[in-house]
Amino acid sequence: MPKFIEMPKLSDTMTEGTLAKWTVKEGDKVSVGKAIADIETDKATMEYASPFEGVLHKFIATPGGKVPLGAPLAVILEEDEAPPANLDELIAKAQASAAPAPAAEKKPAASAAKTAAPGARLPLAPQHRSRAASAGAALRVKASPLAKKIAAERGVDLNSLIGTGPGGRVVRADVENAPVGGASAGRVAATPAIRPVVGPEDERVPTSSMRNIIAERLLASKTQIPHFYLQMEIDAGPLMAFRAHLNASAEKTSGNKYTVNDFILKAVIRAAEAQPAINAAWDGDAIVKFKSVGLSVAIAIDDGLVTPVIKQAEKKTLLEISQSVKDLAGKAKNKKLSPDDFAGGTITVSNLGAYGIDQFSAIINPPQAAIIAIGSIRSAPVVNDKGQIVVGQRMWVGLSGDHRVVDGAVAATFLAEMRKLLENPALMLV
Structure with a gap:
């Protein structure tokens, strides 16, 4: 029965990894604990050791590619084991099960740290996570009277804010740091950055996960x-x-x-x-x-x-x-x-x-x-x-x-x- 080597969780903030390189070849025998790849996370590039013993039958991920957590990197077979006829189908199922959920299905907490308004803290506790995804719902927002008054004057939607007061309460600073018109923190974060003008002799180097x-x-x-x-x-x-x-x-x-x-x-x-x-x-x-x-x-x-x-x-x-x-x-x-x-x-x-x-x-x-x-x-x-x-x-x-x-x-x-x-x-x- 084939075994899949999967992208491991190598740091607490990691959601995907980049396969930097393979340090073994297809057909090599591997043992538990043997280094088989270098994986780049959001914090460092680390050696990854095989969790299984057997023969590395097939690479699935290619060096330089980003791979979600739990997605298959390679297939390992036992020695003298023949690959099953439906191996490609098994690989496709493993990849599908590890694929990230569509953006609309993701919980707002997953991106809270990224969408936080300037007044929010790091890391966000559950009671302070973004309400932006629920802005259209009839929610009762905990906010101070002064915060409500300023929000009404400025046209800021309280549902789009992350409260930094006690118990997630929206306070004056949260409203003052918010954009006028009620734009959510997520839309603020998506504002296009000022980009450099790249000439024909300039080099554009893709950034690593780290x-x-x-x-x-x-x-x-x-x-x-x-x-x-x-x-x-x-x-x-x-x-x-x-x-x-x-x-x-x-x-x-x-x-x-x-x-x-x-x-x-x-x-x-x-x-x-x-x-x-x-x-x-x-x-x-x-x-x-x-x-x-x-x-x-x-x-x-x-x-x-x-x-x-x-x-x-x-x-x-x-x-x-x-x-x-x-x-x-x-x-x-x-x-x-x-x-x-x-x-x-x-x-x-x-x-x-x-x-x-x-x-x-x-x-x-x-x-x-x-x-x-x-x-x-x-x-x-x-x-x-x-x-x-x-x-x-x-x-x-x-x-x-x-x-x-x-x-x-x-x-x-x-x-x-x-x-x-x-x-x-x-x-x-x-």
């Missing part, structure tokens, strides 16, 4: 999350001296070599413990305060940026953090990251210091409430305690915060704790 989701989430982050930005200069001299001392000792014993980023990550973790309000997320009518620190570490790869997570980071030593980052970076480079590697992030660190960037403002990684931006370490003239101008080492650390969750004073206190730790690095070892 790049599409990056663009989608960052657009949502910048339009739906009220960002604010703080910057703080840190004396990196003590950190560099302490790191040099540790690495010199490690070299004698063939121990672990620490990067500057290892200390920065440890400082972020300790500062998040000291100021737990930063380790939180907006949840519509509540703020979620995470008990554990899930440290998302931004890693650049060929097609964008991935943010695998160091889970329960507060329980890890500096050595364990250093080893975890090296492991995640290696897996990212070799396309070995699994869905579990991306789960559970509560705060993100993005370090562009290695690229010579002195300071920058990062975009929040939703639904988190903060991202930390790390710049390069530079030699600069500074005034010491004696009032003398000397050569010092300085580093800029930035924080982008979700102002619905984090107040400026909270973020400033967090950065001050980071500075204390980085300027006194031995504190991170106790």
Whole structure:
């Protein structure tokens, strides 16, 4: 009996995948756990291992093609098994059963995150999902009196809005962010974008699934999350001296070599413990305060940026953090990251210091409430305690915060704790 290898769900937000390439040939024997293909998801390109043992009889999907979840990729037969006469019919049935439902039949919740009005949150809870699909029905919309008044004056259809108030209630901001005339959030999202003029020598490169989701989430982050930005200069001299001392000792014993980023990550973790309000997320009518620190570490790869997570980071030593980052970076480079590697992030660190960037403002990684931006370490003239101008080492650390969750004073206190730790690095070892 033929078995179908199907497009797997390799991430929590994945609805389809792109078959990047086959790493086996038709007629090859495969075993359970043997890598047979590279599959590109909305987060990374990952190796896919065969769930069955047998002979790979026939490829169904071709490299470069997008395949819905559960759709057949290939046919596997047992060794010496002859293919059934109705194999093509079985393939067609499998493809039909995995085909996405027509747009009119899809539940509005499935596209809520994409059709959200500027006032909506990420991700949307069930009580806040789009009412746009039911705009024609006689629904009683929960809305504040002021929201109803403004909607009547502006001609906005309350049924087309996503309420961001308690219990999904439509509030003033939701109406003010809506287009005049009652256009739904979905129609707003469909407004044609300003397109570039492409010349005959210009190249138009189709975007990958991963790049599409990056663009989608960052657009949502910048339009739906009220960002604010703080910057703080840190004396990196003590950190560099302490790191040099540790690495010199490690070299004698063939121990672990620490990067500057290892200390920065440890400082972020300790500062998040000291100021737990930063380790939180907006949840519509509540703020979620995470008990554990899930440290998302931004890693650049060929097609964008991935943010695998160091889970329960507060329980890890500096050595364990250093080893975890090296492991995640290696897996990212070799396309070995699994869905579990991306789960559970509560705060993100993005370090562009290695690229010579002195300071920058990062975009929040939703639904988190903060991202930390790390710049390069530079030699600069500074005034010491004696009032003398000397050569010092300085580093800029930035924080982008979700102002619905984090107040400026909270973020400033967090950065001050980071500075204390980085300027006194031995504190991170106790």
